[in-house]
Amino acid sequence: MNTKKVNKLALAVIKLIAAVVVVILAFLLGKILLSGLPHVSWHFLTTPSRSFTAGGGIGIQLFNSFYLLILTLLISFPLSLGAGIYLAEYAPKNRVTEGVRMAIEVLSSLPSVVVGLFGFLLFVVQFKMGFSIISGAIALTFFNLPLLTRNVEDSLNNVPKLQREAGLALGLSKWHTVTKIILPEALPGILTGIVLCAGRVFGEAAALIYTAGQSATNIDFSNWNPFDESSPLNLFRPAETLAVHIWKINSEGIMPDAEQISAGASAVLIVAVLIFNLSARYLGNRLYKRLTASK
Amino acid sequence: MEKEKIITSQNVHLYYGEKEALKGIDLDFPKNGIHALIGPSGCGKSTYLRCLNRMNDLIDNVKITGAIKLDDEDIYSPKMDTVELRKRVGMVFQQPNPFPFSIYENVVYGLRIAGVKDKNLLDERVETSLKQAAVWDDVKDDLHKSALALSGGQQQRVCIARVLAVKPEVILLDEPTSALDPVSSNKVEEMLLTLKNEYTCIIVTHNMQQASRISDTTSFFLNGNLIETGPTKQIFVNPTKKETDDYLSGRFG
Ligand SMILES: Nc1ncnc2c1ncn2[C@@H]1O[C@H](COP(=O)(O)OP(=O)(O)OP(=O)(O)O)[C@@H](O)[C@H]1O
Ligand SMILES: [Mg+2]
Numbered sequence: 001m002n003t004k005k006v007n008k009l010a011l012a013v014i015k016l017i018a019a020v021v022v023v024i025l026a027f028l029l030g031k032i033l034l035s036g037l038p039h040v041s042w043h044f045l046t047t048p049s050r051s052f053t054a055g056g057g058i059g060i061q062l063f064n065s066f067y068l069l070i071l072t073l074l075i076s077f078p079l080s081l082g083a084g085i086y087l088a089e090y091a092p093k094n095r096v097t098e099g100v101r102m103a104i105e106v107l108s109s110l111p112s113v114v115v116g117l118f119g120f121l122l123f124v125v126q127f128k129m130g131f132s133i134i135s136g137a138i139a140l141t142f143f144n145l146p147l148l149t150r151n152v153e154d155s156l157n158n159v160p161k162l163q164r165e166a167g168l169a170l171g172l173s174k175w176h177t178v179t180k181i182i183l184p185e186a187l188p189g190i191l192t193g194i195v196l197c198a199g200r201v202f203g204e205a206a207a208l209i210y211t212a213g214q215s216a217t218n219i220d221f222s223n224w225n226p227f228d229e230s231s232p233l234n235l236f237r238p239a240e241t242l243a244v245h246i247w248k249i250n251s252e253g254i255m256p257d258a259e260q261i262s263a264g265a266s267a268v269l270i271v272a273v274l275i276f277n278l279s280a281r282y283l284g285n286r287l288y289k290r291l292t293a294s295k
Numbered sequence: 296m297e298k299e300k301i302i303t304s305q306n307v308h309l310y311y312g313e314k315e316a317l318k319g320i321d322l323d324f325p326k327n328g329i330h331a332l333i334g335p336s337g338c339g340k341s342t343y344l345r346c347l348n349r350m351n352d353l354i355d356n357v358k359i360t361g362a363i364k365l366d367d368e369d370i371y372s373p374k375m376d377t378v379e380l381r382k383r384v385g386m387v388f389q390q391p392n393p394f395p396f397s398i399y400e401n402v403v404y405g406l407r408i409a410g411v412k413d414k415n416l417l418d419e420r421v422e423t424s425l426k427q428a429a430v431w432d433d434v435k436d437d438l439h440k441s442a443l444a445l446s447g448g449q450q451q452r453v454c455i456a457r458v459l460a461v462k463p464e465v466i467l468l469d470e471p472t473s474a475l476d477p478v479s480s481n482k483v484e485e486m487l488l489t490l491k492n493e494y495t496c497i498i499v500t501h502n503m504q505q506a507s508r509i510s511d512t513t514s515f516f517l518n519g520n521l522i523e524t525g526p527t528k529q530i531f532v533n534p535t536k537k538e539t540d541d542y543l544s545g546r547f548g
Contacts, residue, residue, distance in 0.1 A: 093355065162392040166454070169350060170405045171382035171461060180408075185395050 029270065036267025039260045045268070049216060049245065054257040058265050060216040063232060064133070064239040065272075068212060069201050071137040071235075076144045077194065083145075084152025089178050108146030112207040115143045120210035131238040136212025143207050144197050151193030155186035188287040195280035199273040205243035213238030214248055242269050298325035301465060301495050302347060307361035309342055309351065316342045318519040319361070324465075324512075329487055329496045331506040331527065334516035335542065340499045343516070344467050347497070348384040349377050365465070382409070385458035389470040391450035393442035393457070398425075398434050401442045401453055405461035420460050428456035429486040448479025455486070466490070468498040472505065484509050503543065507531050515539045 043057060050056030083104075091097040119139030123129045159182050167177030216239065219232045226233035240248070242265055249255075249262045302324040309317040316339050324330050332340045345351045346363060349370060363370050370380055382405070393401050402421045403411075411417060421438065425431040430452035434445070442453050451471060458466055468487075472480035480502075487496055487509055500506050506513055507527060514524035515538070523536045534540045 160392070162388060162390055163394070165350060165353070165386075165388065166392040166394065168353065169348060169381055169386035169388075170408075170457065171378050171380075171385075172405070172408050173378050176408055181394055 032263075032266050032270050036263040036265070036270075039264035040267055044264055048218060049261070050255055052255060054255060056255060056257075056261060058242060058245060058261070058268065060219060061240055061242045061245040061265070062268065063219075064212075064216065065202055065241040065243070067232065068133055068136055068140065068208075068239060068241055069198055071133060072140040072144060072201055073194065073198065075137055076141040076148055076197075079141070080145055080148035080152055081190075083149045084156060085178060085183075087149070088153045088156035089174070089182070104146045104149055107142070108150065110143075112143055112204060115139055116207035116210045118142070119207065124211060130236065131211065131213030131215075132236045133212055133239045134235040136208050136239065136241075139207050139211040140201050140204065143204065144201060147200075148193060148197055151197070152186075152190055155189030155193065156182055158189060159185045188284045191287060192280045192284040195276050195283065199276035199280075202276065203243050203269060203273055205241070205247045208241055208244050209247070212241060212244070214240050214244055216240040216245070242272075300324065301326040302363070302365055302497075304346075304363045305361055307343070307346060307359065307363060309339075309346060309360075310358040311354070312356045316519055317346070320521045322514060322521055322524060324495060324497060327491060327493065327495055328511040329491045329498060329509050331510035331513045332497065332499045332516060333501070333503065333506055333513060333542075334522075336501075338516040339519045340516050341469050344386075344469055344497065344499055347465070347467055348381050348386055350386065352377065382461050383463055384465045384467060385461065385463035386467040387451070387455055387458055387469070387471045390474055391447055391454050393445075393450050393453055395441065395443055397439045398442045398445070398453055399438040402456050402460050404457065409461070421456075424456040424460040425453070427459050427486070427490065428452045429482050430456060446479075448475045448482070451475060451479070452483065452486070455483070459490075463494070465495045465497065468496060470499050470501060473501065480505070503531075515542065517542070 045057060045062060046059045047055075047057030048060050049058060087097070087101065091100070116139055119135055119142070123135040123138055124131060129135045156178075163181055163185060164177055167181045168174065172180070217237055218230070219234075219237070220230040221232055223231045224233060225231050226235065228234060229237065246262055246265050246269065249258050249265070253262070255261065300323045304320055304322050307317055307320040308315065320343060322343075332344065334340055342351065346359060347365075347370075351357045351359065359371065365380070365383065369375065394404060396404070399421055402424050403417045406417060406420060422431065422435075425434060430449055433449050434440070434453070442450060445453065451474070455466075455471070472483050475483065484505060487498070490496060491511070498506075498510065510527045512525065513527045513530040515522045515530065515534075515536075517538055523530065523534060523539045525535075530539065531543060534543065
């Protein structure tokens with residue numbers, strides 16, 4: 001066979017594989033959205049769930065998911081930013097640094113159930129934090145940190161070395177060069193990474209079942225004092241998230257409309273994650289354009 | 296009369312790990328004027344140039360011995376502040392490397408970091424630096440456009456303006472025109488000629504015509520050694536060393 005034919009054949013195979021992937025994805029998405037979206041209404045999105053009767057919603061779970069996401073990012077982003085900057089810009093190339101990198105790699109491949117059980121034993125039981133949002137947020141931080149750190153480090157490393165030299169040669173200190181020139185340039189990449197991580201966290205259930213808990217206590221949306229037990233902002237209340245809710249309904253839901261609720265909640269979850277992913281691309285592109293072309 | 300020296304270097308050796316890239320360089324630069332460093336690829340021109348503002352410090356496993364002095368101050372002494380040094384010895388690179396900001400911000404960046412806030416002063420410095428760098432006419436209508444939206448030649452001149460804005464004493468240029476078209480190269484050359492009365496420019500170039508056109512003194516490097524240095528005319532017309540003659544007449548390198 002001549003090279004031209006080989007080339008054509010290889011291309012055809014690759015295209016076929018890509019098409020299969022797309023079809024599977026489209027089928028899955030289509031099925032979930034088609035069976036779920038008809039059950040989604042404003043009422044569904046805003047009312048609390050019911051355990052025994054039909055007509056419940058996912059209001060509290062939805063709120064919990066977002067609140068947990070924000071808390072998790074608040075904890076994990078600064079940590080990963082610091083670690084990423086250190087690894088990319090300051091860490092000497094030696095065994096210790098390699099060890100740290102390796103530890104991060106191992107951490108990122110831990111199954112989320114294990115992270116959840118670890119969180120349960122350490123925070124929920126040992127530190128007596130109970131099933132609470134804060135336990136969940138810390139567990140998710142463990143789950144999130146490796147990828148985010150990796151993302152920050154890679155984004156920084158992708159900025160050409162020439163830019164570092166330009167800054168230093170201009171008489172900027174290393175810290176200044178990193179924070180004022182390299183970091184802004186790496187921002188689109190970092191942001192994309194954060195939003196993608198947000199999608200992962202949003203859909204995570206296994207790490208939360210034993211940490212943030214499986215019950216959505218009734219919360220009072222008119223009480224914004226974080227120290228009150230019924231406040232939505234309270235850090236120490238158990239908080240079932242959307243993903244955990246779906247898991248629970250499917251394993252032990254006894255309300256008559258369990259199937260519809262599960263379908264609707266899945267659709268909402270998928271839509272939220274899709275929005276995260278699309279906005280990651282959009283934001284990344286826009287930021288990049290803003291940085292590189294005229295304002 | 297002997298002209299005042301601004302940079303002196305004595306017996307400079309530089310090792311990248313085991314590899315000796317500079318094998319004892321003694322070279323002085325008189326204040327102001329344009330000084331060219333020439334020689335075949337890999338002979339250590341960039342390495343030497345980067346010793347003068349301590350950019351080699353950024354590379355792991357580099358060892359430097361000997362003495363380099365700027366106005367009689369040892370730049371490798373522990374007392375020397377590299378940040379301060381690099382403000383006095385600016386550098387322009389082979390590839391234009393503007394920051395991803397507006398043209399205006401690129402030029403004032405060094406000043407801002409140094410704490411200059413006065414808007415009038417900044418505006419004034421932007422204009423003079425861009426004019427000195429011969430790029431003012433190209434960009435004056437839209438100073439707030441991203442510097443990355445300029446052509447390579449314009450970017451390079453903005454990078455030069457960025458260096459000029461902090462008013463260094465010495466400007467190091469490592470093949471500043473090798474990525475530019477002839478017209479842009481010419482503009483940069485002409486600009487250097489106007490700067491040479493106030494600044495000491497040290498330029499690495501592979502372009503022999505360029506070296507002979509614009510430089511006052513020329514130094515020829517070969518395999519980590521300085522073979523010969525002297526007034527440009529003498530080096531090109533009447534070199535004393537055989538290696539220099541061979542190189543300039545294209546017999547090797
Ligand atoms: N970071 C580095 N690590 C190890 N060796 C290096 C490094 N940079 C340069 N060298 C070596 O040092 C020698 C001199 O390099 P240098 O870059 O100074 O050459 P040059 O004269 O500028 O060449 P060119 O004209 O191609 O730019 C070369 O043999 C090169 O391989
Ligand atoms: Mg070089």
